[in-house]
Amino acid sequence: MVERLARENDEIVVSDLSIYYPAHGGSAEHQAVEGVSFSVPRGSVYGLLGESGSGKSTLARVLAARADEGNSRVSPIVNSGVATVLGEDVVKLSKKKRNQLTADIGFLSQSAGATLPPDRTVADVILEPIVERTKKFDRKAVGLVIAEMMDLLALPLTMLNNYPHELSKGQRQRIAVMRAMVMQPKILVADEPTLGVDVANRPRIINLLAHFREKNEMTLLLVSHDIAVLEHLVEELIVLQEGSLVGRGTIEDVFSAADHGYVRRLADALRATAYDELSTD
């Protein structure tokens, strides 16, 4: 495993990064990520892979500059190492800088689809990241982006007037993806973008991500167990085990890595789920 040096066009640079959750309630302190290093060049698509609890979501949250957001009582804390995104140190960000940076980093949390605000229309939900920053924005330009996304995701424009509880689980997930993308971010960090979406609609999410990647030279960091997402989008996989980086390479490299039992077991599990998973929208 050769770690290349960070280059000028790297948008995400992670060096020897360790992240822990402090002790809280009855739980002891927990080291979730340990000594991880990698960098992501502009316009490329990286995937984070690893079994449950390996630290993927924690790393995604920190790199999306959303460590302090979320439903959990404690936030992840970086205890050592470097994490730079779009040239900014995400470990030490003022409130103002975080607000600026998060406009350029779209974030889809793992629970985003399931936790859309129930009292707002779909239109308001999608516009939320813009409206919480400014009331003055180009409504026509944003409207065109939303219409384009709804077309790519096969959602009718009339849905904009619905409330989240009126939608299916898979439709809510597609709305959450749109909300993460509405500001046309330079980077999208997405934790399980196809979660809960039926097999017929998953390719539409893949197309949407591929389309905006091409159009805006968007960089993607995806956490996904969806073999179609990995095969169609991801160029480089980072494999985590108990918080440490244990493998990296193209999906072919990783899947054929016979020298690492954990990576091979993950690859076998992914192949198996790809064929018997039939979730309904």
Ligand SMILES: Nc1ncnc2c1ncn2[C@@H]1O[C@H](COP(=O)(O)OP(=O)(O)OP(=O)(O)O)[C@@H](O)[C@H]1O
């Ligand atoms: N709020 C929290 N407080 C304490 N420990 C936490 C918290 N959130 C996650 N952890 C722990 O940190 C470790 C990494 O969790 P994380 O959610 O990042 O893993 P993951 O690879 O994304 O798992 P999954 O695929 O199940 O989402 C796990 O052991 C988890 O139990």
